[in-house]
Amino acid sequence: MGPSTPEKTSSAHGFAPSDPLAIAQMTLVHWAAYNELSLMQTIDITYRYEARDTARPSPPNSAAALSRLNEGNRAFAALLDPTDESVEHIISVDQRDLGLGEGTLPKQRPFAAILGCSDARVPVELIFNEGPNDLFVMRVAGNGLGTEILGSIKYAVDHLGGSLKLIVVLGHSGCGALTAAVDVFLNPAEYLSLATMHSLRRIIDSHLVVVQASARRIQSKFGTQISDHPRYREALIETSITTNAALAAFSIQQELGASDPVQLKAVYGVYLLQTRQVWAPDISETRGGGLAPAPRDASGFIELGDAILRSDRIAELLR
């Protein structure tokens, strides 16, 4: 049996907003999959809107927001671990966040702003185990920092400052935007085919500096002959993806500097399509996995480069 092929359905039932004890629930995703042992496994992820004040409280600070996202991703990643049992996973949310029940329109109160890639395989709320009104999500191919993205972040910081505690840049393994930039870097003749595609060129151009810096880093550690390695291109793509996310988080942290650096922190990570986990290289042994703080300065990027290249993910590619 090959890799499992999720089959997704959605259903909604049980809405009774006028009843104060009502529970509304919506099954968001139903996966029916065969695991590696060829056993049938079903997974239901359910958003449960309860009329009572039982919704999860918002994190009070950036450290609590970071822990919640990391724990949420661990829970999501573990859901799809092979087992012969069916799993039901419930995300409790406040029904008022969708305008259910009595009262006024919901007030926007996300605890984290997340810049992710447009890639359809990286559904941001789902992979962090979050529901409506929890995350302020911006998605653009290659999760680059363009003018509109910076403007959106500034809006969130200026208008949602009461609830917003964390800004996240999330890359992902196998990103097509970074892959295209690496291919142009390795074979500049390919750039000619983009001559009239200005919008696409703009995305690729914005990533070329990161790709070049990543290539230099790899060659300074492994020698220039490493570019002949059969998996060099793959290693360069994955190194560039990680560096790109860290650089965007660094830039956001610099922009935030004048705002409130104690309250609001910028972090980054890479969503691994293979394991569904959010990953960042271990610079400090005490970090414990998941999202990592943005590098603080040039020496922080040197440490980051070392940590990426000694990580199992990248080192194994270049063995």
Ligand SMILES: [Zn+2]
């Ligand atoms: Zn991508």
